[in-house]
Amino acid sequence: MAANRKLLAAAAACAAAVIGVTGCGGDSGDKDPFEGMSADKIAKKASNASKNAGSFTMKSEVKEDGDQTTAAFSIAKGGDCKATVDSGKTGHSELLYVNKASYVKADEKFWKASAGATIAGRVKGRWVKSPSSREGGACNLDNMFKSDKLKGLKRVDDADVDGKTAAVLIKKKGKETTTFYVAMDGKPYFLKVTNNGDEKGTATFSDYGKPVDVKAPAADEVVDQKELAGL
Template sequence: MAANRKLLAAAAACAAAVIGVTGCSSDSDGAKDPFEGMSADKIAKKAVNASKGAGSFKVSGQGEEDGKKVQIDFAVAKSGDCQGKTGSATTGFGEILVVDKTSYFKGDAQFWKNTGSSAMGDKLKGRWMKSPNGEDSKACDKDEMFNSAKLKGLKREKDAEVDGEKTAVLTKKTGKKQLTYYVALDGEPYFLRIEEKGADPTKMNFGDYGKSVVVKAPPADEVIEQKDLKDLLGG
């Protein structure tokens, strides 16, 4: 199942937040900085708490895996259920549903071929593969996505805008990677964008915090149990 876990890996890795060095800057229009006097680690911690505390959110963007660009679009419900899509013409397109800690995967022929499972693609055409309870169910785990324990060594840069919204900009360099986190300056201090530059660049935009997300399991006649695939594959 390691290949399947890559379905939302870029988004999940991107959504893990980071924190660190002190530093503050003022808004260009002279408005009061809500983070005035706060260290970068405290700003990021507030963003972690607010983003995770919203319960639900959506994230979309583009990442790279082994030099191949993939689009990512998924939503996480307050319950922890989630639904997501990822892929490209090169890698194929795949979907994931997590409902009550049970995971379902679906992909086109190119998606399964790209994960080294062409035979599975033939048998699963138009259907969902159901994983055992608990397996892969952490694909949309908010505690993993917004993990303050990993937030060390950030520096606050000059404020910037994300889609017209003012944000505090926090950065961190790790080897050849540069991580940039954009935290809303107005209203709740949500993460609005997270970028990673390096070997596998990623840009994710977050939004719709607190809005309803409903995820339903696929119809039973469209589902194949993972344990039954062995028989279908002639194993």
Template sequence: MAANRKLLAVAVACAAAVIGMTGCSSDGDKDPFDGMSADKIAEKASKASKDAGSYRMKGQMKQKGEVSDIEFAVAESGDCKGTMGSAKMGKAEFLSSGEFSYSKGDDKFWEAQGGGATAELLKGRWVKRPNKGGKAVCNPDNMFSNKNLKKLKREDDAEVAGQKAAVLTRTKKDETTTFYVAMEGKPYFLKVVNKGTDGPGTVTFQDYGKAVDVKAPPADQVVDPKKLAAGS
């Protein structure tokens, strides 16, 4: 059952792997990043995205030939909730509230993890596990860390969902990561695309700064991990 308990961590790690800020406004066609290096633009995007506190993310990841859809919302506190799944492995919900994280999968998901008996035991219920160090799993400081945003190159500008974006690329061996940074309003990350790795994917971000409500599931819907370990 170790895989089940790590669901949220896997979801967050997938998003963070694809990825790797002060306000800024645009006046008409004027380039708000004129004269800035690509690394400096990424630094501003990192700070702005972290400072927003809350956001929503949606994307796809490909691992070992299997495409997984992932979507989650992150609150300013670092609490978060979302879904993750694929046609082959099934779909699961996850959430992190306070010091604990929870996961709940459909029958296909639990059968893939532990067989029919496990699927029956966990049907419609959540598995609870403590967060490492009692810390929030979806900490924006970790998600939008700029420690790997170095040696970037600025490409031609593009649009993401109708928003003009500065395009920055990072190439390392056979891996290329492309970052799209908003050129109007605050310089948030709008999209990140990763190609040429074992886990390529695309994620988009929206609703920065909008409230996200995350609540732990009712106690009667939560399975005691000790029972799982005992096989009951």
């Protein structure tokens, strides 16, 4: 169903607009754990560590053309995930990705905008199920922590992120500046990413490696997209 693809795209875009890619840095003690490393190498190390953690939580906020979109992702080891997306334009949406199937539940505003009034009335309060591929999905770690675009960075003064010391890496492209904060204590995970340009946004990362419980909704709460195809 087009609505499912739109939600995935919106959720992924909310993350991608802030991230572009993602990262965080680390080690313990007073010594700089990244001493002698270029900013690009620090970013690559952070990308690998964040991806290999297997699970994490991300919260993001993006402002564009007068609209604000917030999203919260919890991604489990293995790729299953749950997310919520709130937008002034498209309303409130929830996403579950479990066992290669995606489930979307949203308010009337979302369904009317993406699928029309008839569908909105039919699916009210229910999850719409559709098959989904991990490739290109909003919860795909391979896509979220890509390192091929983490190039041309410059390291600036370290900063504090919620009480944690972070190496700060910036990337400038035209009028746009993206800033990556990499943990310097412990493993080099990305802690925060900000974007300042036509799209302004912030993404924060936490709970790396912690278990995330994602379950498919009960059968009586689900409608298959195939049932809606003829409407």
